[in-house]
Amino acid sequence: MIRIKAGVPRRPLRRVLSLGLPLAWGAVGVTYKLTCPLAQQESIGARAVTGALFFAVGSGLILHIHHALLSELRQVRRVAGAAQSALLRPLPPRIDGMDVAAAQLSADRAAAIGGDLYEVIATEHGVRVVMGDVKGHGLTAVATVAAVLGSFREAVHDEAELSGVLRRLDRALARHLRERTHDDGPAAEDFVTVLLLEIPQDGEVRALNCGHPWPYVLSATGVEPLARADPLPPLGPFPLPPELPVEHCGHLQPGEALFLHTDGAEDARDARGRFFPLREVLAETVRDDPLVPQAVLGSVFTALQRHTGGAPADDVALLVLRNDRRTSGARGTARSATTHPQSTNHL
Known part of the structure; x- marks a missing residue:
């Protein structure tokens, strides 16, 4: 009734x-x-x-x-x-044997989130991660974040290959930009940097990078870039190439962690115009404290706020993934500072 x-x-x-x-x-x-x-x-x-x-x-x-x-x-x-919490929802502290911690700081004080995006999802293909950075700030950037994250959350379960996930994100972004162009005028110069990672049970790290900073690997021996290969162009201005070669970045061993970040971290400047020494801060954090994701985030954000005087000029997003699985695959070839930029690098 x-x-x-x-x-x-x-x-x-x-x-x-x-x-x-x-x-x-x-x-x-x-x-x-x-x-x-x-x-x-x-x-x-x-x-x-x-x-x-x-x-x-x-x-x-x-x-x-x-x-x-x-x-x-x-x-x-x-x-x-x-609404913002539903969009950039808090991540659980543990996902499929990975300890997780993430946080972001918006340059727009009126917004809880900005133009940075991240997500970690356990799938049958392994743990899949996205980290991205939308050009600009404010509500326009938040709408683009929603389009990219919504596509990622569906594609990671549907697509068997990481390249398929990236193509889904590219199509979703293209649709969003077309709709925005129809409503608000030209959006041809807008773009999104995107980093996709896939970590199956054996700990191998596979990546596709479109214009985004490479993550750092944190271990007892120090801090090293995950890879040194040149990334693809950001999504938006140019079509994806017909072939999308996935970078095989070696294995993330138990106890090691990946530190993902947007360029707002390394590009942050102090009053004298000096860039934030992210790698040095990470090395000091790993040397002085146990490798706990939440503690790493706290140390980096504290140092970043001190460096910028509490007012970063760009959005900053940080994400730490620590492998807490009992077993992992064989360790990959060690990195070398002289490795050619186009070659595949391993842990």
């Missing part, structure tokens, strides 16, 4: 009730002016009383409006925060 509730809906009723106090204040002022004999007198004392009364009425109205606006602002922020 369908039941229809009688009466005034909650929201209109709330708005009607919110007008009660201003109307009461106004009625008091009008009644006093029209009916009170004191209001008709021209003496200084009578005028002082009348002025004080109307000052009180005006102050009451201002305070009520201020309170109403603050309540509305809090409600809008709660809704925006819930």
Whole structure:
């Protein structure tokens, strides 16, 4: 049976009730002016009383409006925060044997998230990770983040190959940019850097990189780039090539971690224009503290805030994945500083 509730809906009723106090204040002022004999007198004392009364009425109205606006602002922020949390949702601390920690800092103080994106999902193909950086800030960047993340969350389960996931992201971004061009004007210069990782049970790390900074490998021996190969161009301005060669980056051993970041971290500058020494900070963190993802994030963010004076010019996203599985595959060939940029590098 369908039941229809009688009466005034909650929201209109709330708005009607919110007008009660201003109307009461106004009625008091009008009644006093029209009916009170004191209001008709021209003496200084009578005028002082009348002025004080109307000052009180005006102050009451201002305070009520201020309170109403603050309540509305809090409600809008709660809704925006819930929407942003659903978009860039908090990651669980453990995913398929990997300890995970992630955080991001938006350059736009009015937004909880910015143009950076990340996600970690366990699939039948292994743990799949995306880290990306949308050009720009604000609501436009957030809409692009939503388009890319929504496609990734579906594609990682549907596509057997990492290249298939990347092509799905590229198509989703192209559709989003076409729709935005239709609504808001040209968006031809917009782009997204994307890093895709795949880590199956044996610990091998496979990657596709479109214009994004390579992650760092954190281990007891120090900090090294995951790979040195030149990345593909960012998604957006250019079509993907017919062949998408996946980088085989060796094996992530138990106890080792990957540190993923957006370029807002390494490009952050201090008051003297010096870049943030991310690799040195990571090396110091690994040397002084146990390799705990949350502790690594805390140390890097603290150093970054100190370096920029608490006001980074760009969005910053950090993600740490620590392999806590009991077994892993054979260790790959060690990296060498002299390795050719186009060659495949291993841990």
